[in-house]
Amino acid sequence: MHxxxxxxxxxxxVSLFAVAALAVLVLIWATTFSQVSRERVAAVESAKSLAADxxxxxxxxxxxxxxxxxxxxxxxxxxLATESPVRVLANLRHMELLPPELLFTVSILGADGKVLxxxxxxxxxxxxxxxxxRLVRRNSDIxxxxxxxxxxxxxxxxxxxxxxxxxxxxxxGVISLSVHSGYFVSGYEQGVLGxxxxxxxxxxxxxxxxxxxxxxVSAGEHVSYESVVxxxxxxxxxxxxxRNPWDDIxxxxxxxxxxxxxxxxxxxxxxxxxxxxxxxxxxxxxxRAAIASALLTAVFGVLGWVSWQLQKTRENAVHERIVxxxxxxxxxxxxxLTGLPxxxxxxRSLAEDIRVSRREGSRLAVMFLDIDRFKNINDSLGxxxxxxxxxxxxxRLRTVIGRDKTVARFGGDEFVVLLPxxxxxxxxxxxxxxxxxxxxxxxxxxxxxxxxxxxxxITMFPDDGEDEHTLIRNADITxxxxxxxxxxxxxFYSDDLSSDSLEKLSLESSLRNALDRDELRLYYQAxxxxxSGRVVGVxxxxxxxxxxLGVITPMQFIPLxxxxxxxxxxxxxxxxxxxxxxxxxQWAGISPLSMAxxxxxxxxxxxxxxxxxxxxxxxxxxxxxxxxxxxxxxxxMQDVERAVRILDSLKSMGVKIAVDDFxxxxxxxxxxxxxxxxxxxxxxxxIRDLTSSAADRSLVEAIIALGKSLRLTVVAEGVExxxxxxxxxxxxxxxxxxYHTNEPVPEDEFAAILGGQSLAWSRN
Amino acid sequence: xxxxxxxxxxxxxxxxxxxxxxxxxxxVVADDSPLESLSRARLADIYLGRVHRMxxxxxVVPLDQQEVSAAHAKFxxxxxxxxxxxxxxxxxxxxxxxxxxxxxxxxxxxxxAAIVADNPNAIGYVDSASVDRGLRVLPIE
Numbered sequence: 001m002h003x004x005x006x007x008x009x010x011x012x013x014v015s016l017f018a019v020a021a022l023a024v025l026v027l028i029w030a031t032t033f034s035q036v037s038r039e040r041v042a043a044v045e046s047a048k049s050l051a052a053d054x055x056x057x058x059x060x061x062x063x064x065x066x067x068x069x070x071x072x073x074x075x076x077x078x079x080l081a082t083e084s085p086v087r088v089l090a091n092l093r094h095m096e097l098l099p100p101e102l103l104f105t106v107s108i109l110g111a112d113g114k115v116l117x118x119x120x121x122x123x124x125x126x127x128x129x130x131x132x133x134r135l136v137r138r139n140s141d142i143x144x145x146x147x148x149x150x151x152x153x154x155x156x157x158x159x160x161x162x163x164x165x166x167x168x169x170x171x172x173g174v175i176s177l178s179v180h181s182g183y184f185v186s187g188y189e190q191g192v193l194g195x196x197x198x199x200x201x202x203x204x205x206x207x208x209x210x211x212x213x214x215x216x217v218s219a220g221e222h223v224s225y226e227s228v229v230x231x232x233x234x235x236x237x238x239x240x241x242x243r244n245p246w247d248d249i250x251x252x253x254x255x256x257x258x259x260x261x262x263x264x265x266x267x268x269x270x271x272x273x274x275x276x277x278x279x280x281x282x283x284x285x286x287x288r289a290a291i292a293s294a295l296l297t298a299v300f301g302v303l304g305w306v307s308w309q310l311q312k313t314r315e316n317a318v319h320e321r322i323v324x325x326x327x328x329x330x331x332x333x334x335x336x337l338t339g340l341p342x343x344x345x346x347x348r349s350l351a352e353d354i355r356v357s358r359r360e361g362s363r364l365a366v367m368f369l370d371i372d373r374f375k376n377i378n379d380s381l382g383x384x385x386x387x388x389x390x391x392x393x394x395x396r397l398r399t400v401i402g403r404d405k406t407v408a409r410f411g412g413d414e415f416v417v418l419l420p421x422x423x424x425x426x427x428x429x430x431x432x433x434x435x436x437x438x439x440x441x442x443x444x445x446x447x448x449x450x451x452x453x454x455x456x457x458i459t460m461f462p463d464d465g466e467d468e469h470t471l472i473r474n475a476d477i478t479x480x481x482x483x484x485x486x487x488x489x490x491x492f493y494s495d496d497l498s499s500d501s502l503e504k505l506s507l508e509s510s511l512r513n514a515l516d517r518d519e520l521r522l523y524y525q526a527x528x529x530x531x532s533g534r535v536v537g538v539x540x541x542x543x544x545x546x547x548x549l550g551v552i553t554p555m556q557f558i559p560l561x562x563x564x565x566x567x568x569x570x571x572x573x574x575x576x577x578x579x580x581x582x583x584x585x586q587w588a589g590i591s592p593l594s595m596a597x598x599x600x601x602x603x604x605x606x607x608x609x610x611x612x613x614x615x616x617x618x619x620x621x622x623x624x625x626x627x628x629x630x631x632x633x634x635x636x637m638q639d640v641e642r643a644v645r646i647l648d649s650l651k652s653m654g655v656k657i658a659v660d661d662f663x664x665x666x667x668x669x670x671x672x673x674x675x676x677x678x679x680x681x682x683x684x685x686x687i688r689d690l691t692s693s694a695a696d697r698s699l700v701e702a703i704i705a706l707g708k709s710l711r712l713t714v715v716a717e718g719v720e721x722x723x724x725x726x727x728x729x730x731x732x733x734x735x736x737x738x739y740h741t742n743e744p745v746p747e748d749e750f751a752a753i754l755g756g757q758s759l760a761w762s763r764n
Numbered sequence: 765x766x767x768x769x770x771x772x773x774x775x776x777x778x779x780x781x782x783x784x785x786x787x788x789x790x791x792v793v794a795d796d797s798p799l800e801s802l803s804r805a806r807l808a809d810i811y812l813g814r815v816h817r818m819x820x821x822x823x824v825v826p827l828d829q830q831e832v833s834a835a836h837a838k839f840x841x842x843x844x845x846x847x848x849x850x851x852x853x854x855x856x857x858x859x860x861x862x863x864x865x866x867x868x869x870x871x872x873x874x875x876x877a878a879i880v881a882d883n884p885n886a887i888g889y890v891d892s893a894s895v896d897r898g899l900r901v902l903p904i905e
Binding site: 061065099103122123153180183 | 828830831832849851852853855856857859860861862865866868869
């Protein structure tokens with residue numbers, strides 16, 4: 001397992017609770033067992049100590065009792081030297097020197113064993129047997145009999161005896177003292193010793209003289225003396241735990257041989273009785289520990305469970321947040337129709353790929369794909385079908401290219417594929433081969449099979465651009481070039497592609513959107529009447545305010561607009577805008593001006609021209625005779641009949657017609673006569689050198705003369721100096737237009753120019 | 765020797781007579797004893813060696829009959845509620861542990877009567893039939 005996982009495991013609350021619970025449990029049980037162990041040791045020590053105490057007391061009592069008995073024997077023996085046995089006992093009893101008769105029987109027997117005198121003449125059982133007399137006779141010391149059963153009193157009886165001698169030191173008989181065995185164990189205190197302890201007097205012959213356990217007194221059993229009494233008697237007896245052989249009970253046992261007597265005392269405290277209080281305490285401790293453990297386990301269990309739940313909830317919340325964040329990020333960087341990376345992510349990926357390529361010194365290809373005639377699919381089958389095609393196309397693209405490479409939807413029906421780490425065109429061609437093979441397979445849509453083709457433009461890093469913007473733009477341009485080459489093909493970007501055509505391609509792609517994006521503007525240039533010096537008309541000039549390229553003149557984009565047919569909608573917009581503007585100025589209090597609008601060749605021939613003009617006039621409310629449409633000679637010369645028809649129609653609406661750039665065409669005067677025109681506009685090329693070139697001056701004079709003869713208004717274009725203006729005035733030109741009067745300006749600036757003039761007028 | 769057998773014969777005779785008479789045992793004191801009556805408990809205390817003086821300080825000397833006598837067993841059963849064996853066990857313990865001596869046992873009822881009559885501090889027991897002059901039966905409550 002990973003080390004951080006371990007650490008995480010150990011610090012998570014559940015584990016902490018478990019560890020803490022375990023620690024406390026260990027503590028509880030360690031304390032308990034330690035306490036139990038101490039209790040046990042203490043209890044054993046205490047029992048041993050008690051056994052030793054009891055043994056010492058018992059030993060002292062037994063020894064005293066035996067000495068008293070021996071003393072009595074010796075006392076009787078002493079008195080027998082001077083008195084008869086009967087007198088001896090009578091005197092001693094009288095003097096109260098005999099032990100209490102309730103327990104003790106003193107007898108004097110002759111050498112033959114006959115009782116000569118006794119304290120208990122009526123108790124035969126209290127007299128010794130003949131064997132005892134023989135035993136005593138052989139023993140100069142005190143003799144202790146084995147226990148004999150007193151069948152009358154039903155108790156065991158012991159006899160102590162000493163021999164006595166006559167004056168000639170001959171054995172004369174035996175003095176006997178008898179007592180019941182129970183006497184020697186009558187010190188058994190139930191309160192101290194319990195019911196299972198033992199007090200006993202054991203002969204060195206291994207015969208118990210008396211033994212008491214509880215209330216049971218017995219005597220006479222044989223045991224192995226050596227196994228009970230240790231050889232050496234220490235000064236203070238130490239109790240040992242021994243299983244006593246006579247009743248198989250385990251006791252704290254002390255056994256000691258008595259000094260001077262052939263006897264030993266045995267004291268045994270029942271182990272089970274002595275340790276019982278300790279056992280009870282131990283079980284109490286165990287019980288408490290068990291209850292504490294159970295409670296602890298329960299409490300920690302609940303805490304652990306709760307914290308586990310909390311943790312799980314928290315983890316879920318975090319997980320959900322992460323999932324949500326990922327989803328948001330995904331949505332931000334992916335196209336939601338195809339699920340492919342979007343333009344933003346493409347830009348990022350490409351930048352990254354460029355970094356890698358730069359580091360590795362490898363090449364990178366950018367393929368810009370556009371589905372051919374996708375608009376037709378949308379228009380004929382509907383947008384849903386179009387979306388389905390895009391999805392299927394994207395999916396197929398991704399499958400072919402592989403998921404490790406970037407396939408992005410650039411927008412609309414445009415896709416971009418990045419091929420990193422390539423050596424050169426061979427790699428691209430191989431990829432294209434596979435790609436086109438796959439893409440040419442039919443798509444199934446609403447039960448129909450149909451095929452799409454694509455136009456592809458390809459650029460390479462670092463050959464065709466150093467940054468992602470350039471690479472994509474050039475790929476886009478190349479794709480347009482491929483389209484122009486008849487669609488369904490691919491083109492590599494190269495310097496062979498002329499910058500003009502690139503510019504054109506580039507312009508076309510953005511010109512399509514110029515109207516929608518409101519990038520077209522009309523600039524206005526005034527026409528001055530030379531006789532009065534007043535502004536009598538204005539020409540609307542189209543400008544394209546491109547966001548990147550700045551202001552673009554019509555010369556640069558009108559041919560393109562013509563070519564693509566975009567000129568028709570653009571022209572319509574110009575007409576409408578110019579008319580509306582002119583009316584707006586009149587509303588603002590400016591005296592009516594003629595508004596000149598240029599028509600392009602294609603616009604002129606377009607079937608909708610008349611309708612467009614009528615619409616512009618109607619919607620603006622401008623008077624038709626204030627509108628002047630400017631055409632060129634070349635436009636009308638292509639198809640003269642048709643041009644005449646169009647011009648007649650326009651004239652019948654009341655609109656004026658001007659021939660622009662007059663003098664550059666090759667119109668014959670006879671043809672020109674057929675056109676219902678109102679104005680000639682002398683081309684700027686004649687005006688430029690008017691003051692220096694006699695030829696140009698003659699030409700201008702001729703044009704003016706021609707205009708006058710046809711009763712047309714003649715306007716000079718491109719007038720830049722006051723000298724030119726003055727000369728034209730003298731030559732009889734009606735109006736001038738050019739930088740000398742004003743450069744083309746937006747409507748608000750132009751309004752300011754007109755405002756100044758109207759002010760000047762009111763002064764005059 | 766003669767004494768011994770005579771005593772034995774007298775005791776046996778006495779035992780037989782008292783058994784036949786089935787007479788009662790009474791506690792006796794001297795005529796001039798200051799004791800008027802005695803509780804059963806105090807009597808037991810005196811005879812079991814727990815008390816040696818009366819509450820007023822006068823010493824009290826209990827006397828016992830021979831263990832083999834009929835009066836002995838009767839007395840202990842009637843007044844102390846104990847068997848002779850229990851009495852013996854009691855004294856065994858006291859003697860063995862050195863904590864007391866049993867009442868002096870007189871040889872016979874006559875001796876008991878004589879000693880009690882002679883000693884105002886003495887207390888004894890005899891067969892109700894043999895309450896002699898100089899003795900007074902002490903009521904036991």
